Amino acid sequence: MHANLLLRLTRRLFPGRNPLATYGDRLEGAVLALGVVAALGMVPVAAAVGSEVYAAQGARVQVEQQSRHQVDAVLVEDAPSLGGAADSEAVIETTEAVASWLLPDGTVRRGAVRAPFGAEAGTSVRVWIDRSGQVTAPPATVQGAAFTAITSALVLWGVVLGAIALLFCLVRFAHMKIRLRWWHLEWELTAREWTGR
Incomplete structure (x- = not known):
């Protein structure tokens, strides 16, 4: 099952080898490829944001632990x-x-x-x-700071993934609408030829 999923993903990423691939298929593949690259590239960014949040929360923990x-x-x-x-x-x-x-x-x-x-x-x-x-309120804890940092990193990464998924869905939807429109026009032309015969 995983092999089939990987094969389908590879075909969608690189549709150029398929003689039936259209410009829309290539555009979908390009958007998907950029999405994968962006998702992987956001991992260190999200980790850096999480680290900054943890540092800020750590300072807050220290202040509150000493003052309360x-x-x-x-x-x-x-x-x-x-x-x-x-x-x-x-x-x-x-x-x-x-x-x-x-x-x-x-x-x-x-x-x-x-x-x-x-x-x-x-x-x-x-x-x-x-x-x-x-x-x-009770002072903040190190565990709470770590949870906030991890949550912040995951939320940031999730927002980026959601934006990428939305972009891909919009491109795919537009491509399918155009493809169905062309099929409809071609069918009308073909039907006229058959009716003429």
Whole structure:
């Protein structure tokens, strides 16, 4: 099966040896050949873009890892119960509740944190805070940076492949329309000759 697919691809890339090949077939072959070359040429480009993204994300990881840390926040009021939550909140399984936490300089900060539904006042929850003492998202990780870099490279390569495929499909569609039109005209001429006889 793979051998047949490779043979068909080779014939489409190099239709010149076929005596029945038309200019449209040669154009399709040229577009396909350029597409293969472009797809292969985009591999190092996509890898370079992924490397740049990883470097940028790595710098972000380093900054966030150094500027964010976890503290224990104590709820100062009961968290809402699950019964009064909307369906979308119930899926998340946590809700907002007011809590207080201690900063490294001894200052007490108070604000909204994520806590389990129905958690009672006095419950301790772990939260991430930034240098200003505000609750923030967890710091980025090396694994996340690598995932973002790989995804960026694959998306770029996929966009190029999609553009190449679209160009080839447009050329093939136009070629088929022209070919069918010529066949129709030739059939009309042939039919008249047969009818004349």
